[in-house]
Amino acid sequence: MSGTEEPVLLHTEGRAAYITLNRPRALNALNHTMVRRIDAALGAWEHDPAVATVVLTGAGERGLCAGGDIRAVHDDARDGDGAAAAAFWRDEYHLNARIARYPKPYVAVMDGIVMGGGVGVSAHGGVRIVTERSRIAMPETGIGFVPDVGGTHLLARAPGELGTHLALTGAQIGAADALSCGLADHYVPSGDLRRLVGELAHAPVRDVLARHEQPAPLGELAGWRGWIDGCYGAGTVEEIVERLLAHGDPAAKEAAETLLAKSPTALKVTLTALRRARRLGSLESVLDQEYRVSCAALSTPDLVEGIRAQIIDKDRRPRWSPATLAEVTDADVERFFAPLGDRELGLRGPGSGTRTR
Template sequence: MTAPALFALHPTANGRQIGVITLHAEKSLNALSLAMIRAVTPTLLEWRDNPDIVCVLLQGAGEKAFCAGGDVVAMHDAIRSGDFATTDAFFTEEYALDYAIHTYPKPILAWGHGIVMGGGLGLLVGASHRVVTERSRIAMPEVTIGLYPDVGGSWFLNRLPGRLGIYLGLTGASFNAADALFTGMADFALPSALRDELCQELAAIAWTGQGEQDKRLLSSQLRELSRLTQLELPPSPIRAHYDAIQSLTDYDSVDEMVAAITRYEGADEWLRAGAKKLAAGSPTSMRLIVAAQQRARHLSLQQVFDMELNLSRQCCRHPDFAEGVRALLVEKDNAPRWSPASLAEVDEALIAGFFMPPL
């Protein structure tokens, strides 16, 4: 059986060590499974407490993806068999891992190359040093499978400029490295070809063993690498369309926002793609996405993860999540039968119930 994650230690020039974690499920684009989470978390915590280890590099196997999100097909199968113990454990342990990354006292460099979606973005955003490449393709596309942007998305999307978080959550729009830098979801852009040299670059740093000081040293090294390589990135659609996004989301109700976004019939392909994805999404997810971000606005990170745990456990018990995964990834007929079928049928009482722990 293939190990879900690989672990290695690399010596530094001054006698310290760098821990490398590789998500090891290349065929599934390094999708997060429960086994992977259970492999990564204890190692990450062990390295946190080991004074010899001064930095962690988190990467995905292969050239296609950092992490394409949670293993939602496994979630679908568990839901269909009524195994909510497994789905509850998955989200509980995934969020604990995300929180550990967000609060890690040592530098964590996440190499966000290739596909970074859903749970993958949760891992990337939490790291102290988020690196993207010219081939990064990022999204929170949960509206298409009857879920919502979780893994702390209710927290970090809320911190984007203007109403970008609402727009990206509702449309599941795909964005690139320049977008990630513009929105603050990434810190540095480096050429993908630099990956093989990365450990050598990290090994040369004069690590001190003091977490905050080492974070500054790593920032300085990555900044210098960025200046030396002068990577040319594709333009940022989010930046180009910032004013349009503000206009499309400048409404008091979810109904008006959804209507405005899906009505877009202009020439721009990026905005058209967002409109199309939203129109095909789960009506329940649409209301849930906005409600979650509104409720999370003044919550701490830990409180957001606690809130999202209730939401995600309830989503597993609501028909849309399994149905969305079935239509998109299992039977692939792209014809989900949402319940309720329209936004008008999704009332406040239904949404309020998602924020309560399941009975």
């Protein structure tokens, strides 16, 4: 990679410091190098009195970030010992926690596609901007994985069972639904972003937002709360599917069909992770749990198979193992939450500061 193609561009102007994710051909997917560079920059700017605001954007026209570099995770899980993927997640989750408690305004421009790891570097920020182009999702169950990067923390705190619906189906949502779910704070038309980002170099965030923020267009989740809360409040994934199929709303039936195409193991682990995240409380505690789950996924067949089907071969025909919800036992689920001993992430500890929303 030449010097003109650095995967993360960093610069300061006036009172602002800017991070640009710069892998547009890969939709700015995060790799380990990018995570380390962002973390180092945030560490330096935290103590730089000249920096009043940090701004995150993505290069190219398609979006902020499509997620982590899951092709590398696939190769490590299939051909290696999983150590590289675990090391990547360790640093990524530490970065997510740093962003959540950053002491200066962290402005995430969530324009276009923002998924998986892209949610992790944006939705934990203090100022989260969406546009009419925003498409936000945690699509992990479709690749035999579980929402991570603090995603189960964010979705567990969404109103009612909206977060459960989004976590299990991997559904994409727009600006209004992101605002109502607590994944974003402000709506700004995409045509105003260039000026907004530039003005942050010279004025406080609140003053700049006051010039550009507008009411968001209507979303669709609010109108679905009845069947979402009624169906996803069930105790098991099997019962959720039964309720969705029996409800009668076409959108509920479509959600059930979506679920039945996902990894049965990933669905059951995701539901358990979300319910536990509600009780755990702090983001750090949830990230510790997600690290256990992610590391466990490396040694299960569905992660490699899911990425193969969606990203490598693109045949969209994953062969899940076990193949049905009924075959996934409680013991199968519980092993994802087993302690890691001296390999724990260890974010929740004495003196670990937490800023929860």
